[in-house]
Amino acid sequence: MPGASRISRDANTTLLMAKKERSRQTRRARFLLLLPVLLVIGIFGLFPLSIALVYSFLEPGTYGGVEWVFSTDAYVQFLFERDIFDDTLTFNSAYLQIFGRSFGLAFITMIGTLILGFPVAYFIAARPPEQRNFWLFAITLPFWTNLLIRTYSMLLIVRDEGIVNLLLINMGIINEPLEMLYTDGAVLAGLVYSYLPFMILPIYASLEKFDFSLLEAGHDLYASRVQVFRHIIIPITRPGIVAGCVLVLIPALGAFITPELLGGGKKLMIGNLIALQFGAGRNWPFGSAAALILMALVLISLLISLRVGAAKEGSHG
Amino acid sequence: MIEVKNVTKRFGEGEFAVTALGDVSLSIPEGSFYTLLGPSGCGKTTLLRLIAGFELPTNGEILLDGENIGHLAPHLRPVNTVFQNYALFPHMSVARNVGFGLEMLKRPKAEIDSTIEEMLELVQLGELAGRRVDQLSGGQQQRVALARALAPRPKVLLLDEPLSALDLKLRKGMQTELKRLQNETGITFVFVTHDQGEALAMSDHIAIMSAGALRQVGSPEEIYTAPKSRFVADFIGDTNIVNAELLSFEGNKANIRFKDGSPLLVPAASTALKPGPVHVALRPETIRIVDATDDTALLKGEVIDSTYYGAGSQMLVRLDDGVEVHAQVVSPHILGSRVGLECDTAMLHVLED
Numbered sequence: 301m302p303g304a305s306r307i308s309r310d311a312n313t314t315l316l317m318a319k320k321e322r323s324r325q326t327r328r329a330r331f332l333l334l335l336p337v338l339l340v341i342g343i344f345g346l347f348p349l350s351i352a353l354v355y356s357f358l359e360p361g362t363y364g365g366v367e368w369v370f371s372t373d374a375y376v377q378f379l380f381e382r383d384i385f386d387d388t389l390t391f392n393s394a395y396l397q398i399f400g401r402s403f404g405l406a407f408i409t410m411i412g413t414l415i416l417g418f419p420v421a422y423f424i425a426a427r428p429p430e431q432r433n434f435w436l437f438a439i440t441l442p443f444w445t446n447l448l449i450r451t452y453s454m455l456l457i458v459r460d461e462g463i464v465n466l467l468l469i470n471m472g473i474i475n476e477p478l479e480m481l482y483t484d485g486a487v488l489a490g491l492v493y494s495y496l497p498f499m500i501l502p503i504y505a506s507l508e509k510f511d512f513s514l515l516e517a518g519h520d521l522y523a524s525r526v527q528v529f530r531h532i533i534i535p536i537t538r539p540g541i542v543a544g545c546v547l548v549l550i551p552a553l554g555a556f557i558t559p560e561l562l563g564g565g566k567k568l569m570i571g572n573l574i575a576l577q578f579g580a581g582r583n584w585p586f587g588s589a590a591a592l593i594l595m596a597l598v599l600i601s602l603l604i605s606l607r608v609g610a611a612k613e614g615s616h617g
Numbered sequence: 618m619i620e621v622k623n624v625t626k627r628f629g630e631g632e633f634a635v636t637a638l639g640d641v642s643l644s645i646p647e648g649s650f651y652t653l654l655g656p657s658g659c660g661k662t663t664l665l666r667l668i669a670g671f672e673l674p675t676n677g678e679i680l681l682d683g684e685n686i687g688h689l690a691p692h693l694r695p696v697n698t699v700f701q702n703y704a705l706f707p708h709m710s711v712a713r714n715v716g717f718g719l720e721m722l723k724r725p726k727a728e729i730d731s732t733i734e735e736m737l738e739l740v741q742l743g744e745l746a747g748r749r750v751d752q753l754s755g756g757q758q759q760r761v762a763l764a765r766a767l768a769p770r771p772k773v774l775l776l777d778e779p780l781s782a783l784d785l786k787l788r789k790g791m792q793t794e795l796k797r798l799q800n801e802t803g804i805t806f807v808f809v810t811h812d813q814g815e816a817l818a819m820s821d822h823i824a825i826m827s828a829g830a831l832r833q834v835g836s837p838e839e840i841y842t843a844p845k846s847r848f849v850a851d852f853i854g855d856t857n858i859v860n861a862e863l864l865s866f867e868g869n870k871a872n873i874r875f876k877d878g879s880p881l882l883v884p885a886a887s888t889a890l891k892p893g894p895v896h897v898a899l900r901p902e903t904i905r906i907v908d909a910t911d912d913t914a915l916l917k918g919e920v921i922d923s924t925y926y927g928a929g930s931q932m933l934v935r936l937d938d939g940v941e942v943h944a945q946v947v948s949p950h951i952l953g954s955r956v957g958l959e960c961d962t963a964m965l966h967v968l969e970d
Contacts, residue, residue, distance in 0.1 A: 517704035519691040521718035
């Protein structure tokens with residue numbers, strides 16, 4: 301029956317067209333839902349970033365701002381010092397050292413928040429569900445106060461006449477006040493304190509779904525406590541740990557208030573360096589270049605860590 | 618062989634303390650399929666967790682082949698558990714789950730690989746070795762959990778209601794499967810369940826528990842045909858419990874009389890009972906329906922309900938003293954008719970309480 305086969309082919313074509321139309325509609329709906337986010341990212345993310353990119357290739361204006369003359373000086377200045385007399389370039393590691401110190405401090409901050417934050421996240425996840433909200437509330441409580449104010453109060457605690465020194469002197473443990481303010485240690489303590497919740501929350505999120513009977517299963521299958529931690533808890537919560545590390549490391553790299561107040565601005569951090577260029581330094585192109593270099597370094601290290609993570613995942617499967 | 622000696626387990630302190638197990642002693646023969654049976658909250662899971670090492674006894678000893686393991690950590694006991702929810706490691710493949718125990722025992726790689734293969738073969742999952750566990754069905758996860766617990770060749774395998782999450786058909790299949798695995802491996806299985814059908818079908822020995830104490834230990838036949846107490850008779854199957862009067866004992870048989878009946882010699886759970894009113898267990902499948910006026914009728918009553926279930930019917934008879942009795946019959950009598958119940962006196966059983 302040739303008629304029947306033609307009808308069925310027509311039916312097939314109609315079905316195919318309906319499917320295409322359907323998928324076109326879903327795509328459009330998806331795009332409309334994404335539009336607000338795309339606008340926000342575009343206006344407040346990509347647009348300023350493009351300005352920074354353009355500015356980094358211009359010359360600084362005498363009173364701030366930029367001169368519209370193309371120049372790669374900002375990037376050259378990052379690594380080399382230009383002799384004022386004969387224009388020869390000599391290698392200058394001052395800015396690299398600032399970057400290195402910032403990376404080091406941010407990395408130690410990350411490790412510190414991880415060591416302090418993981419047990420806290422585990423503790424909360426192991427509470428009965430009705431108690432967890434209370435603890436989460438307690439973790440987020442500091443956010444109710446401005447970071448600046450929190451950092452100032454920290455300053456009051458660690459300065460020479462601060463609570464810690466007074467207590468130690470009154471208890472007769474020390475005679476002279478310990479010099480804690482304006483040291484790397486104070487900056488580190490401030491950073492760890494400020495970023496701890498950013499480590500706790502993602503780890504908690506991955507532990508919340510954790511099936512604690514897996515611990516018993518591990519113990520039962522001849523794994524000691526340490527082995528259970530290494531082979532079961534860590535791999536299952538790895539996404540949360542990675543997210544927490546990224547959320548702490550990146551903002552800690554660009555931290556500005558904490559090193560300024562607790563470090564006394566004695567040793568520059570990347571954040572202070574960049575801020576300085578747009579303020580007293582009056583070198584906007586160099587500030588833009590430093591910000592972009594920082595971003596590039598962060599992106600590269602993120603990509604590497606993702607690669608390593610993926611490779612590790614693969615070997616597990 | 619596992620010996621549990623005078624084990625008591627209390628949770629909590631002081632006035633809030635709850636006794637989960639009170640002075641329990643039992644011994645589990647090597648290579649047997651031993652079932653702990655009881656309603657929820659009877660302490661059977663606590664006992665299993667004490668043997669596994671997840672809980673420590675408040676008092677008493679747990680001996681494995683004569684050695685006290687009661688206070689060892691779980692990873693130091695040659696005992697593995699199949700968990701109720703399987704507790705498979707979601708970040709590992711099927712093969713790595715199965716090999717985990719041996720990996721922790723630091724066995725050579727070649728041995729681990731060959732054991733994984735052998736175990737997956739044993740539970741008929743050989744082709745799924747590389748799968749992630751969340752890609753498996755409930756029944757398959759169950760098999761992986763079994764293979765994982767069997768792979769280190771434990772002296773004892775503990776199973777905590779492993780079949781309760783499966784649907785009826787799978788459960789029947791797994792019952793046979795578990796029995797086969799136990800025969801093939803020769804490992805002692807300690808199985809916890811609240812399903813008496815499961816217990817009767819699979820076990821070599823059944824220990825019936827309630828309220829943190831053992832009620833009766835015996836083979837499925839002993840438990841079914843000679844329950845000691847009302848609780849056991851009630852819990853195993855749908856036994857009828859009828860009233861009678863104990864007259865005396867003749868040897869180990871009891872001389873009893875139903876209301877208005879003549880004396881009968883029947884088996885008894887204990888010869889220490891005092892003459893007077895007693896309870897007698899009467900299995901529904903042993904009852905024959907006769908005419909109410911028939912001399913052989915032991916009990917008389919009125920048919921008040923009947924339910925058809927395919928292979929026959931279940932008839933509900935209200936006896937003259939008000940007790941309701943189930944009887945399995947091929948063709949039910951019409952509702953409201955008066956009938957007599959008769960059965961082989963050897964099938965009756967006088968209970969302790």
